[in-house]
Amino acid sequence: MQPLLLRIDDRLLHAKVLFTWASVLQPARIVLASDAVAHDPVRRAVYATLPCEVAGIAVEDLRAAAASLRDSVAAQTLFVCGTPDEVLRLHEMGGDFTRVNLGGLHPGVGKRPLLPFVSLSQQDCADLQALLRRGVEVEARELPGARSVPVQATELEALWK
Amino acid sequence: MLTGVIVTHAGLAAALNEAVARVAGDTSAFVNVSNDGCSAEEIRARIAAALDGRHDDGTIVFVDLAGGSCAVASLLALGDRDRVRILTGVNLAMLVDFALRRGELSLDAMVERLLQRGKASIRELKV
Numbered sequence: 599m600q601p602l603l604l605r606i607d608d609r610l611l612h613a614k615v616l617f618t619w620a621s622v623l624q625p626a627r628i629v630l631a632s633d634a635v636a637h638d639p640v641r642r643a644v645y646a647t648l649p650c651e652v653a654g655i656a657v658e659d660l661r662a663a664a665a666s667l668r669d670s671v672a673a674q675t676l677f678v679c680g681t682p683d684e685v686l687r688l689h690e691m692g693g694d695f696t697r698v699n700l701g702g703l704h705p706g707v708g709k710r711p712l713l714p715f716v717s718l719s720q721q722d723c724a725d726l727q728a729l730l731r732r733g734v735e736v737e738a739r740e741l742p743g744a745r746s747v748p749v750q751a752t753e754l755e756a757l758w759k
Numbered sequence: 760m761l762t763g764v765i766v767t768h769a770g771l772a773a774a775l776n777e778a779v780a781r782v783a784g785d786t787s788a789f790v791n792v793s794n795d796g797c798s799a800e801e802i803r804a805r806i807a808a809a810l811d812g813r814h815d816d817g818t819i820v821f822v823d824l825a826g827g828s829c830a831v832a833s834l835l836a837l838g839d840r841d842r843v844r845i846l847t848g849v850n851l852a853m854l855v856d857f858a859l860r861r862g863e864l865s866l867d868a869m870v871e872r873l874l875q876r877g878k879a880s881i882r883e884l885k886v
Contacts, residue, residue, distance in 0.1 A: 611826070617827075648830070704797065
């Protein structure tokens with residue numbers, strides 16, 4: 599079941615997700631899929647209690663989120679992960695999706711810019727290439743009104759050559 | 760005396776602080792934090808650093824959007840600090856009121872007052 603949106607964003611849940619994307623897509627549910635957040639009581643409580651006028655927020659570890667991605671309700675769910683690695687693991691765990699949105703990965707040590715809003719480490723590139731090989735389309739798009747930019751394996755290879 | 764930290768998207772915090780200085784004449788009430796170009800952890804670290812520099816009777820963190828990265832990072836930056844409160848939906852009326860009365864009120868009384876003043880400043884004007 600292809601989810602309403604599966605987004606990679608290192609800020610996780612924030613204004614662009616809870617206000618802009620949620621306002622346009624009107625999901626029935628928002629799932630933050632992260633082992634790190636799900637297993638940290640403080641971070642879990644902070645994210646799970648964020649106010650969102652559109653939909654309820656759930657924090658799930660990757661195993662639970664992969665199960666949610668196989669459920670029919672996924673079609674009305676907006677999923678957010680923090681890294682390409684987490685999305686690859688969701689797919690390896692049987693999460694059912696064929697498209698992922700690359701929405702925001704900030705610059706940092708050991709990262710190179712692919713687009714103004716997407717900087718990738720060598721491992722990020724390898725994980726995205728693995729997703730492409732598994733038949734998952736990768737699009738870069740920060741906001742719903744922006745143009746969708748398909749991300750190709752050749753670009754990812756060239757970024758770290 | 761109470762102190763404030765304004766945490767917003769883009770350059771809004773600096774603009775609000777400048778506006779407070781023009782209206783209330785107080786240039787020391789607030790420290791600005793912007794989330795520009797920051798990862799979630801970088802925003803949290805900026806706010807924590809701003810809070811570490813405040814050694815007062817209490818600090819109020821003024822945030823723009825309740826569900827935004829600034830709000831999340833403010834909550835995560837709190838740690839075990841017990842003299843810090845977070846208010847969202849910051850507007851100029853709240854900040855001017857804070858600047859004018861921050862030497863008079865306790866932290867609890869100020870929070871209660873600003874929640875009322877902030878909401879009361881949003882109204883439709885008609886002739």
